[in-house]
Amino acid sequence: MMRIVADENIPLIDEFFGDHGEVIRLPGRSMTRDQLLDADVLLVRSVTRVDATLLAGTRVKFVGTATIGVDHVDVDWLHEQGIGFASAPGSNAESVVDYVLSGLLLMSEQDGEALTGRTVGIVGAGNVGSRLQARLEALDIPCLICDPPRADAEEREDFVDLDTLIERTDVLCLHTPLVRDGAHPTHHLLDERRIAALRSGQILISAGRGECVDTGALCRRLEAHRDLRVILDVWEGEPTIDEALYRLVDIATPHVAGYSVDGKMAGTDMIHQAMSRHFGLPVRKRLGQLKPESWLRRITLTGWAPPLEALMLCARACYDIRRDAMLLERYRRHYGMAEGFDRMRREYPLRREFSTLRVSLKHNAGELRDIIVSAGFSLRLAGKQG
Ligand SMILES: NC(=O)c1ccc[n+]([C@@H]2O[C@H](COP(=O)([O-])OP(=O)(O)OC[C@H]3O[C@@H](n4cnc5c(N)ncnc54)[C@H](O)[C@@H]3O)[C@@H](O)[C@H]2O)c1
Numbered sequence: 001m002m003r004i005v006a007d008e009n010i011p012l013i014d015e016f017f018g019d020h021g022e023v024i025r026l027p028g029r030s031m032t033r034d035q036l037l038d039a040d041v042l043l044v045r046s047v048t049r050v051d052a053t054l055l056a057g058t059r060v061k062f063v064g065t066a067t068i069g070v071d072h073v074d075v076d077w078l079h080e081q082g083i084g085f086a087s088a089p090g091s092n093a094e095s096v097v098d099y100v101l102s103g104l105l106l107m108s109e110q111d112g113e114a115l116t117g118r119t120v121g122i123v124g125a126g127n128v129g130s131r132l133q134a135r136l137e138a139l140d141i142p143c144l145i146c147d148p149p150r151a152d153a154e155e156r157e158d159f160v161d162l163d164t165l166i167e168r169t170d171v172l173c174l175h176t177p178l179v180r181d182g183a184h185p186t187h188h189l190l191d192e193r194r195i196a197a198l199r200s201g202q203i204l205i206s207a208g209r210g211e212c213v214d215t216g217a218l219c220r221r222l223e224a225h226r227d228l229r230v231i232l233d234v235w236e237g238e239p240t241i242d243e244a245l246y247r248l249v250d251i252a253t254p255h256v257a258g259y260s261v262d263g264k265m266a267g268t269d270m271i272h273q274a275m276s277r278h279f280g281l282p283v284r285k286r287l288g289q290l291k292p293e294s295w296l297r298r299i300t301l302t303g304w305a306p307p308l309e310a311l312m313l314c315a316r317a318c319y320d321i322r323r324d325a326m327l328l329e330r331y332r333r334h335y336g337m338a339e340g341f342d343r344m345r346r347e348y349p350l351r352r353e354f355s356t357l358r359v360s361l362k363h364n365a366g367e368l369r370d371i372i373v374s375a376g377f378s379l380r381l382a383g384k385q386g
């Protein structure tokens with residue numbers, strides 16, 4: 001029997017891994033080498049730094065992170081040691097897109113600016129960025145893309161550099177991994193110069209990693225001119241985040257953009273499959289066998305509705321970014337920022353992806369149908385067609 005140590009915040013650990021051995025759940029932020037001496041498998045989230053300090057001299061033969069980002073893992077060291085490793089690429093990407101769409105809908109509602117009236121710049125067009133682009137373009141929202149690694153590898157001439165993106169777009173969405181070296185580092189990608197170059201009224205949405213934005217520079221810009229709209233999900237130094245910046249932004253959430261139950265379950269499934277492959281074990285559990293809890297499966301629109309209002313209604317019902325901002329404020333007041341930040345993530349309420357909400361239309365008007373499908377909801381046509 002294997003000994004499997006897992007972050008207590010990974011869902012369905014017993015369901016997926018229980019058959020493989022003894023499962024020990026620990027708080028991810030405070031895992032120590034001593035707790036892992038007899039472990040064969042380590043399963044983490046983004047809050048555990050996995051490197052020689054944590055693992056040298058332990059029995060661990062496989063590490064899985066139920067996350068997309070891998071900046072918390074010293075992948076080269078694991079490789080040198082012959083320790084198997086897997087992450088969960090793309091697992092919660094759709095949820096991050098839901099988060100960004102919820103933010104854009106809110107901004108458009110607050111400003112009275114048409115959803116299609118703003119050009120969106122996407123920085124990092126990987127699993128998250130390219131899915132975001134697909135959904136935005138389906139909604140007729142123009143996009144510009146900045147992704148130098150892909151531009152180089154694929155010789156893409158339709159991509160632009162970051163400075164051009166800042167100059168030509170109304171919304172800047174950051175979805176880059178945290179990369180500290182190499183040809184295209186992203187640490188403080190948005191530095192003092194670029195933050196100063198952001199135009200009055202521009203919207204910044206950051207949901208990649210906190211360290212991609214220079215906190216001090218953003219604070220200084222917002223203190224001098226409160227002329228940007230800012231939505232931050234990720235922060236430098238989480239969970240001890242800069243409270244001055246917290247007060248200056250429009251929407252602050254505690255690194256939960258990808259926190260749908262669908263995204264999290266997909267992450268567990270992916271590392272379970274990878275671990276099974278690593279040890280040559282059969283994959284006995286599949287994601288499809290485990291139905292996530294749900295309390296909102298369907299919305300029925302009984303007649304024609306203005307398409308944008310219908311979209312707002314469905315989006316708010318399924319996931320509303322303001323709920324998370326209000327919750328964080330409540331947790332902060334109650335527990336202080338660092339503890340509140342982590343507690344909210346641990347106790348995060350049930351959230352499902354847009355794609356799980358079935359929207360029933362009794363009136364099959366083209367524009368209404370298109371907007372619902374383009375935003376990512378599932379469509380069900382019923383009754384009279386028209
Ligand atoms: N807030 C959240 O809850 C949440 C959820 C999921 C992922 N993330 C973060 O978002 C990141 C991106 O996720 P993904 O699934 O799209 O990853 P991905 O690896 O599929 O894509 C990342 C993209 O960024 C590009 N990139 C790298 N360096 C760049 C640079 N200097 N400038 C512009 N583009 C650059 C890459 O070429 C790649 O196309 C993850 O690494 C993770 O850190 C955050």
Ligand SMILES: O=C(O)[C@H](O)[C@H](O)COP(=O)(O)O
Nearest residue numbers: 045046047067068069092258
């Ligand atoms: O990289 C990711 O997948 C996300 O950032 C992930 O959702 C972060 O969640 P955590 O692992 O910190 O719980």
